Ligand code: ADP
């Protein structure tokens with residue numbers, strides 16, 4: 436079942452830089468797609484265009500059958516179903532962890548505070564951070580902050596999770612705890628698109644590896660096809 440379809444997308448930035456040069460791709464439900472390639476090859480632009488954080492210059496993107504690049508589409512409604520995790524966490528510094536997690540479910544899903552907080556606490560327990568509920572982001576380690584950013588996205592019950600270099604800003608000793616949570620999500624069947632330099636994660640977890648270069652998808656396949664069988 437196709438979840439995301441990308442049809443001949445180009446992205447030209449203001450400086451006339453051609454970041455995406457005719458990208459077509461489909462992502463099906465349950466897939467874990469890992470996007471690799473050199474710096475500047477368009478990986479982040481590709482990922483960010485999936486939820487229209489970057490608006491394609493031309494081409495179309497369909498999410499759950501809807502052309503989200505169409506001017507007539509209310510992107511906010513569809514974006515709620517796409518969880519996004521960034522390199523730099525993007526937690527609200529002046530809100531507690533619990534407030535960070537419950538904000539969108541209360542505001543956008545119209546949940547009661549009680550229900551949103553109960554669900555948030557369940558998610559926090561799951562990642563072993565329930566004791567941080569009333570702490571502020573600055574009191575958490577990088578690995579804890581990134582797990583909270585993932586939990587915050589999960590609180591919206593997304594149909595797909597998009598990860599843009601989720602471990603690149605972390606101290607090495609904290610990379611593992613974030614990758615473990617991502618692995619657990621993958622094993623539960625979450626559809627995921629992940630830009631990462633963590634080749635171990637790609638080998639172990641990806642259902643498909645996409646190699647980008649110069650704004651194009653140059654190669655793709657299973658991890659076995661991509662990395663070869665040892
Ligand atoms: P990657 O994620 O593979 O490193 P990016 O998608 O971040 O690649 O960037 C692709 C190209 O587009 C790079 O040359 C980058 O400098 C450029 N680029 C990215 N974002 C912008 C922007 N907002 N304005 C202008 N150029 C950009």
Ligand code: ADP
Nearest residue numbers: 448450452475478479480521522523599600603
């Ligand atoms: P990341 O690796 O997380 O994509 P970058 O350092 O590539 O981070 O980019 C940081 C920000 O700067 C992004 O918002 C990106 O769109 C923007 N950016 C990247 N390259 C350029 C560029 N050449 N001109 C203008 N903005 C850029």
